[in-house]
Every structure is written in C-alpha cells, then in structure tokens.
Ligand SMILES: Nc1ncnc2c1ncn2[C@@H]1O[C@H](COP(=O)(O)OP(=O)(O)O)[C@@H](O)[C@H]1O
C-alpha cells in the first residue's frame with residue numbers, strides 16, 4: 001500500500017510473539033495455567049486441545065482482551081501484557097473470534113474496509129483528510145476490500161448488511177477484515193468452522209502463502225487434517241496447560257493427544 005509506514009519487523013532471531021508463564025483464572029478455575037510459547041516470523045503454530053482446554057482464553061490474553069494475573073507477553077519486541085487490544089492491533093496483531101462479531105448494521109464491504117483502519121501506521125483518517133487524497137484513498141481501500149471479498153466468495157453480498165451472513169460467511173468476513181490490515185501476527189480461532197468445504201482448501205492455501213511471505217499465524221482448529229496440512233508446529237493444550245508440542249506428525253501420533261481429545265485422563 002502506498003505511503004505506508006509499517007512497524008519495523010522484529011529482528012529475525014527474535015520471536016515475533018512470545019509469552020512466558022501466562023496465568024488467568026475464572027472463579028478460581030485456571031483456564032490458562034503457566035503457558036509459555038515462542039513463535040518465529042512466518043511460522044504457522046497450531047493450537048489444539050479439547051473444548052474448555054483454554055485455547056480461546058489464551059488468545060484473549062495474547063490479544064489484550066484479558067490481562068493475565070501472571071506472566072509476560074512480547075509482541076514484535078515490545079512487552080505488551082498490560083496493553084489494551086487496540087494498541088496490540090496497532091503493533092500488528094490481528095485476530096478473529098471463535099464467534100464472529102461483525103457490525104451487523106454495516107454492509108459486508110464496510111465491515112472489511114473498517115479493518116484497513118487498523119493497519120499499523122496507516123493513519124487512515126489522517127490520510128483521508130490530506131488535501132486531495134480523500135477519494136483516491138477511499139477508492140484504494142474499497143478496491144482492496146472488494147479484492148478480499150472476491151477471494152472469500154462474498155462479492156454478491158458486499159452491499160448487504162452483515163446480519164444476512166451465515167456463521168461461516170461471518171468467519172470469512174472476519175478473516176478479510178483482519179487480513180486487509182496486513183498484520184504481522186494473526187490469531188485465528190476456529191476460522192474454518194462452518195465454512196463451506198470447497199473454500200476451506202483455498203483459505204488454507206492463502207494462509208500458507210501469507211506465512212511464506214512472513215505473516216505469522218496461530219491457529220486454533222479442530223479439523224486435524226487441516227492442522228497437519230498447514231502447521232509447522234503444533235501445541236496441545238489440556239486443562240489450561242501445554243500438554244506437548246512438536247511437529248504435526250509427532251504430535252498427532254502421540255497417544256496422549258488421543259486421550260486428551262477423547263476426554264480421557266491427562267498425564
Ligand atoms: N468468560 C468466562 N467466564 C467463566 N469461565 C470461562 C469464561 N471463558 C472461558 N471460561 C472457562 O475457561 C475454560 C477454558 O475455556 P476456553 O478458553 O473457551 O477453552 P477452549 O477455547 O479451549 O474451548 C473453560 O473451563 C471455560 O468454561
């Protein structure tokens with residue numbers, strides 16, 4: 001995008017996102033219990049585990065929806081565990097929610113265009129008010145949003161209010177809204193759930209391409225075939241803790257993973 005002043009990327013030898021000893025509890029129940037992780041640039045890290053394992057809560061801590069009672073988070077070289085979500089967004093952290101939250105009364109296109117405002121350093125409003133550039137900037141933003149909607153097969157719905165979208169379509173809309181901001185790190189919480197199978201493969205390919213270009217992904221996903229196909233590394237959570245991590249092949253072959261998924265005892 002012209003005129004962009006992206007944040008300098010983290011040094012290659014430093015993880016883009018890392019966390020140490022994260023803890024948070026709901027009424028005494030430790031939903032995230034001493035979780036550490038370190039994700040290098042361009043990695044796709046799968047986060048799997050049974051329902052209630054703490055995956056979404058971990059994402060909420062990383063994204064700034066919730067402050068951990070203990071532990072630290074580093075994003076692109078900055079300590080951020082006490083920063084609000086908006087500031088982490090501005091540093092290049094994008095996220096989608098397990099339950100999408102579009103602005104229902106706005107059009108599908110407007111929802112995606114709003115995502116562009118969060119581009120790190122993009123200063124959309126300042127640019128919009130710069131002399132003579134208003135319409136050009138808006139057109140550019142609109143074109144990009146339409147491009148994403150096209151990719152997500154949502155073009156025919158671009159001018160409809162977001163409330164007409166199915167859950168799967170809302171997931172795609174969220175993904176478009178996040179990706180238009182060109183984030184450095186993206187947290188995807190079950191992005192493929194409810195998405196038409198024909199599109200799942202295309203989306204996976206797009207994620208893989210973006211990762212090759214340097215975008216970092218954390219992916220919560222129940223379809224283990226997708227985890228195997230997309231992830232460089234997989235972290236398994238159970239009862240708020242990291243049960244194990246490793247390559248998809250090693251992790252998915254581990255009997256403890258089958259146990260955790262079947263709700264059996266966690267060693
Ligand atoms: N807002 C909340 N209030 C109370 N308990 C919660 C809340 N969010 C999550 N929990 C609890 O925290 C645990 C982890 O939940 P969650 O992070 O949603 O798991 P996952 O995403 O792995 O299914 C569960 O026991 C869940 O019931």
Ligand SMILES: [Mg+2]
Nearest residue numbers: 055056057098
């Ligand atoms: Mg969840």
